[in-house]
Amino acid sequence: MNKTQEPIEVEVIVKEDYTSSEKKNIQTQRKNAIAALGYVFFLIPMIVDFNDKFYRFHANQSLVLLIYLAIVSSFSIIPILGWFFVILGWILGVFFFFFGVISAYTGNMWRIPIIGVFDLIDSDKNQ
Numbered sequence: 001m002n003k004t005q006e007p008i009e010v011e012v013i014v015k016e017d018y019t020s021s022e023k024k025n026i027q028t029q030r031k032n033a034i035a036a037l038g039y040v041f042f043l044i045p046m047i048v049d050f051n052d053k054f055y056r057f058h059a060n061q062s063l064v065l066l067i068y069l070a071i072v073s074s075f076s077i078i079p080i081l082g083w084f085f086v087i088l089g090w091i092l093g094v095f096f097f098f099f100g101v102i103s104a105y106t107g108n109m110w111r112i113p114i115i116g117v118f119d120l121i122d123s124d125k126n127q
Contacts, residue, residue: 028107031055035104038062039097046121053123058104060121061112065100068115069093 018026035058038045042062045055072089075082096112103110111117 032105032107036101038104039065039100042066054107054109056121057109057123058100060119060123061100061103061116063120064115064118065093065096065112067120068096 031052031054034048035045035055038055038058039062042059045052045059049055069090072086072093075089076086078085096115099110100112103112
């Protein structure tokens with residue numbers, strides 16, 4: 001038996017005209033998403049807009065987190081005690097990572113606990 005299937009019709013609704021508040025909301029969501037991506041690679045927000053205080057803040061937090069993880073990883077050369085320290089440090093680092101991503105994605109400028117006090121990239125630069 002050979003059955004032929006009828007094509008399924010799908011209606012796509014595209015909204016072309018956005019209100020100014022909707023446009024602003026979309027821009028804010030994009031900005032937050034780019035800042036959150038900065039925690040994966042800290043240069044992304046800097047490449048998008050170096051002069052934006054929000055982007056520089058989260059790029060700085062991401063860079064500090066990267067340096068923290070590099071320092072923690074260097075303790076792996078010490079047998080047993082160093083390995084234990086590295087595991088705990090990375091667990092804390094994963095917590096810091098998610099804290100930073102959530103902070104950026106929600107549009108907040110919360111500093112990462114403990115390590116976030118360092119300003120390697122000046123986020124207070126005048127816009």
